Every structure is written in structure tokens, then in C-alpha cells.
Amino acid sequence: MYDLHQGWENREGAAGDxxxxxxxxxxxxxVVTRAAAQAAGLVDALEALGAKVVRLPAIxxxxxxxxxxxxxxxxxxxxxxxxxxxxxxxxxxxxxAAEAVGVDVKxxxxxxxxxxxxxxxxxxxxxxxxxxxxxxxTHRAEAVVDALAAHQSLLGKRVLIPTVAEAxxxxxxxxxxxxxxxDAVTAYRTVSVENPDPGALDQIGQxxxxxxxxxxxxxxxxxxxVDGEVVADAGxxxxxxxxxxxxxxxxxxxxxxxxxxxxxxxxxxxxxxxxRHA
Numbered sequence: 374m375y376d377l378h379q380g381w382e383n384r385e386g387a388a389g390d391x392x393x394x395x396x397x398x399x400x401x402x403x404v405v406t407r408a409a410a411q412a413a414g415l416v417d418a419l420e421a422l423g424a425k426v427v428r429l430p431a432i433x434x435x436x437x438x439x440x441x442x443x444x445x446x447x448x449x450x451x452x453x454x455x456x457x458x459x460x461x462x463x464x465x466x467x468x469x470a471a472e473a474v475g476v477d478v479k480x481x482x483x484x485x486x487x488x489x490x491x492x493x494x495x496x497x498x499x500x501x502x503x504x505x506x507x508x509x510x511t512h513r514a515e516a517v518v519d520a521l522a523a524h525q526s527l528l529g530k531r532v533l534i535p536t537v538a539e540a541x542x543x544x545x546x547x548x549x550x551x552x553x554x555x556d557a558v559t560a561y562r563t564v565s566v567e568n569p570d571p572g573a574l575d576q577i578g579q580x581x582x583x584x585x586x587x588x589x590x591x592x593x594x595x596x597x598x599v600d601g602e603v604v605a606d607a608g609x610x611x612x613x614x615x616x617x618x619x620x621x622x623x624x625x626x627x628x629x630x631x632x633x634x635x636x637x638x639x640x641x642x643x644x645x646x647x648x649r650h651a
Contacts, residue, residue, distance in 0.1 A: 397646035399423030404577060404584040404605070406431040406591045408563075411462075415585065418638045427581060429573040430566055431594030434462055436469070437538060437559040443470045446533055446558045450481040453556075454530040457517060458489040459544065461497040463535045466560040468501070479503060485533075490517055493633055512632040513613060518547035528552035535560035539590060541613070563590040569598045581605045583626060583641060587634075589617035596621050608641045610634070 402425045405412050409430040416426050437443060447470045450456060458464050471478035479501050487505045489495050491512035495505045507524050509516035521527060532548055534540075534557040545557045577599065586592045587610045607623040609615045611632035615625045627644040629636035 396422040397642055397648075401425070401582045401645055402427060402576075402580070403608075403641070404429055404581050404595075406585060406595045407587050408432050408434045408591075410434065415587070415634050415637070418634065419585075419641070422638070422642060427573050427576045429569060429577065429595065429598065431591045431598060432563045432588070433566060434561055435564050436466060437562055440470060440473075442558050443467075443535065443560055444474050446535065446556065447471045447476055447478075447481065448474055450533065451484040452531060453485050453533040455486050455488060455521070455532045455553075456482060457521075457532060457534045457544065458487070458494050458498065459514060459517075459534065459536045459540065460490065461494050462537065463560045464489075464494060464497040464501075467535045470560070488517060488521060490514060491632055513611060514541065514544040515547065517544055518551070521548070522551055526552075530554070532556070533558065537590075538562035563588070563594075565594050565597060574598070577604055582645075583608050584623075585637065585641070586610070586614050586618055587637070589614055592617040592621060592623075608637060608644070610637050 398419060400423070403419055404427045405416050405419070406429055407415060409428070411434070412428060412430065416428060419426050447467065458467070468478045471481065482501070482503050487498060487503060488507040489498065489505055490509070492508065495508050498505050507520050509520040527548060528551070530553045532553045532555045534544060534555065536557055536559065538559045539562070540557065545555045548555045582605060584595065584605050585608045586595070592614060603622045606626035607618040608627035609618055609625055610629045612628070615628050618625055627637070627640040629640045
């Protein structure tokens, strides 16, 4: 099992390694495609386990071209019954927008009820001193709809979703079907990287063991950077990203469960542990 704070634990205490918990990632070359500003946690975790990491950011995270709708939503957050965040990025850009219009983000979000898709997003909100009321056990948008429906009737409730420009409509549509009045506002967007590091591309061309993806946009961005070549198997953070990878021809060798960075690292470690013992 892999824990971001404690590292790799070999629960078998196998005779071959004296029970010391030798990492199965030693000698493996892995590609991290996360945006540069967010890659450190995954890179550090993989390198701590002995992997050689090639950083090739496939996307950049940027604010929306037109921020007026986001600023308006921030200023009128108190009018909503619920605010649902689908990622930590959404929280960060919502907070930045609040600062831009002179609004106390903790104050406005404390005036409503909060839900989010997964634990990383919940942790980001809690770091601001906020309480998250509903986090589904399964960390995907569809599960938020079910969790909120089980929590209370949404008929006539006003819901704000600060999200990525390329978001699937499943959360908005599901809530509307339950009678909620939903405003999905673009809080940020993903942008393709146009000038990738040639050194990283050269390393990938020499062969890698796995490419990691933490979003569908990263899958598509990386696919463009390597001219559509499937260079290795994929390690993904969840089923939506897995579907995007398979659509472009990747074999998904490792899929996080739970859908977190720690879960992804553990899934990758388990995959290579199995390969080592095969």
C-alpha cells in the first residue's frame, strides 16, 4: 500500500526482500502529464518510490477568457442553497475571483452549503476553514447527484457549480432533472501546451514504462504532443480519464481507487509489483 506521507509498505514481508518493502517502481520510467504548477505531489511520490520521472505537462490551467460571469457568481453566492466544487482547481480560481472583486471567500461560502466531488477538493475547502456537507463515496460527478438527492429534496433549490470550461454536463443535467435551478459557471479552463520540452520528448521517444493521466484533457493534450503515438500503457486517476485514454488507443494498466493522487500511486505500484512477480 502507498501512503503519500509514509511511503510504500510491503504488507507481505516477502522473503525476497527481507520484509523491507522494496518499491516495485525502482528502475521504471514514468511520464507525468499534469500541469506544471500541480505536478509536484505526484512527481515527488513517484520519485520517492525509486521511479525515474519524465515531466511533460500536457495542459496549462488558466482563468476563463471572460471572468464576468464568475465574478457575478462570487458576489451573489449567498443567493444559492448549494455550491458544488468539482475540483481543487475550481476552489482555487473561485478564491482568486473573490479576491479580485474584494469579497471574503470564506464569508461568502460559509453563507451556503457545500458539496464536492472528492477528498482533495474537500481538503482544499477545509483548509479555508469551511465545512463540506456532502462528499460522495464514489468520486465522480454522477455520485454527487445521488448523494445530494439522498441528503435532501433539491426541488426549487438554487445550485452554483464553479467548474472547468470543458466539464461534462452530467452534474448540471442530473441536478436539473431533480428540480434544482443550476448555474454552471466557468471558473477555469485547460489550455494545450504548444511548446513542449524537447528533452522530455526525446526521453519519451527512447521508451517509457507508463504514462500517467489525471484528467481527460491531459490525455488529449499529451496525445497531440506525441503526434498521436501510443507510447506506453496508461495509469489514470479514475474512470472518466480511463475512458478518454481508451478512446485514443491506450491500454489502461493502472486505475486509481480511490480517485486521488495517493490512489493513483498505489495503483501504479500494484501494477508493477504484479509485473515483477509475473
